[in-house]
Amino acid sequence: MIDSLLATKTCRINSIPIPPKLRLVLIASLALATVLTTNWLTLGLFMVLVLYLWQQSNLTAKQTVNRLLAMDCLVVFTVILLPFSVPGESLFNIFSFSVSKSGTVMALMIILKANIVMLTVMVLSDGIDPFTLGRALVELGVSRRFALLLQFTVRYIGLLDLEFNRLRQSMKVRGFKGGNNMHTWRSYGYMFGILLVRSFDRAERVTQAMKCRGFRGHFFSHERVQVSKREYAHFLFYLSLTGLIFSSSFITI
DSSP states (O other): OHHHHTOOSOSSBTTBOOOHHHHHHHHHHHHHHHHHOOOHHHHHHHHHHHHHHHHHSSOOHHHHHHHHHHHHHHHHHHHTTHHHHSOSOEEEEETTEEEEHHHHHHHHHHHHHHHHHHHHHHHHTTTOOHHHHHHHHHHTTOOHHHHHHHHHHHHHHHHHHHHHHHHHHHHHHTTOOOOSSHHHHHHHHHHHHHHHHHHHHHHHHHHHHHHHTTOOSSOOOOOOOOOOHHHHHHHHHHHHHHHHHHHGGGOOO
């Protein structure tokens, strides 16, 4: 997602023109509807909708799979104990621990929801740079300070990653090899300490540079984003489709 937000492409989803601020509303709507849904059919329809949007985006299959796998590793680690801790009908036993059906279903549903939400964020944030993101949040009524904090977070987390990789590379050049010993943990502690100090130094330099350019707490923009009727029509179509799919969760067959 960070790579997507740092992109400099135009803020359009190929043949589906949706302005940034309306994209954020659509992301929130789709995510909220997905989280509140407990119906497998409804989740399947949401996945079909998001996959259709993904086909219209500029994301490649490799990019998408890599980002989803990185997120799934965290989600699976979070829900791995649910089949053992949620009471219910037993499916099978692992050693002396019983795996419940309800816990397994809950874990699978959480994983599916997480993938739908993550894919939604990746697709609809594709091509939105940090400046456009902050301006869209302000247009939606979000606090300027919060929008500014988010802009800097998205912008400079990539720089921290570059600095971290540079420090790791310098350690490898000096023959460092990690292991489970005090020398390794001490070296990692020094590395993170240096990273923290350099982060403070970079923040001070950026602050001074922005003040020299007249920064007064927010970015000035003379560009007014006009939303056309066609863009509103596309937004309302996908928003209505989201509501229609969500309403299907209340239909009992």
